[in-house]
Amino acid sequence: MxxxxxxxxxxxxxxxxxxxxxxxxxxxxxxxxxxxxxxxxxxxxxxxxxxxxxxxxxxxxxxxxxxxxxxxxxxxxxxxxxxxKSCAPSKSPSPNDQVIAKGDGATKSFELIKTYRSGSAEYARPICKPVKGTVLAAVQSVERREGVHFEIDLATGVITFEEAPLQDADVTAGFEFxxxxxxxxxxxxxxxxxxxxxxxxxxxxxxxxx
Incomplete structure (x- = not known):
């Protein structure tokens, strides 16, 4: 396209x-x-x-x-x-804003998503155009550094970690988009x-x- x-x-x-x-x-x-x-x-x-x-x-x-x-x-x-933003408009993004995946010990790349919730219903929106310099990430609440532990593709919204997150580890991210x-x-x-x-x-x- x-x-x-x-x-x-x-x-x-x-x-x-x-x-x-x-x-x-x-x-x-x-x-x-x-x-x-x-x-x-x-x-x-x-x-x-x-x-x-x-x-x-x-x-x-x-x-x-x-x-x-x-x-x-x-x-x-x-x-x-x-x-x-990945958070409320009045707040600043943090690396624990959105759970984007669960680690499986092998997968390194994950798509950014933003989840909207109301009661028991929710909708997961793919985020494919993150803003440069705003993407934060964490694995099991431990923050990772862009350029050291992960890279972000600004054209697709795919985040790739240097090492695959461990099995069942929460992969989270915060960002503007x-x-x-x-x-x-x-x-x-x-x-x-x-x-x-x-x-x-x-x-x-x-x-x-x-």
Missing amino acids: SFHEIRFPADLSFGAMGGPERRTDIVELTSGFEERATPWAHSRRRFDAGLGLRSLDDLEQLIAFFEARRGQLFGFRWKDWSDY DVPVRFDTDRINVSVSSFKAGQVPDVPIVEVRV
Whole structure:
């Protein structure tokens, strides 16, 4: 897939609106009951980048980024300000934030995940675009050092340890992350006069699978 490892300007995404989207197929039975299923294992996020624009300079920055991505052609990184850490928004990531795997004594590479819990239900979200310099890791609560005990692939979110964690050892990680997205349009339509009057362009952004 065509993807540029560059982040959409974070100051422009700060005012954007959006969040996770699910797809649910619902069949109503003759009895009045419903059968519900989903073809998606993972949610997909949508945003409107136009809402983050506050000046003509912002608009120029958006157009430059749009042109460099060739519209919908190339994907890019997006900072979702409502959900970009392995921990609560008010905290800083720690190496024990998320249990990403159990050691088996042989496996060295693991994918970063973030688990969302509510009651007895939970959802494990793959994290494939961690932010450089933010990934922390531990094995059985003992912190490991990047470049010494492990390496992180920033393009895939796969963490590889120098030595395989022992059988049943908790492998944990903390991190900041971006969302892989693309523009969901090949056109930006805006007039300078309307923009000055407070009308911002509609610039849809959609998450992509990588």
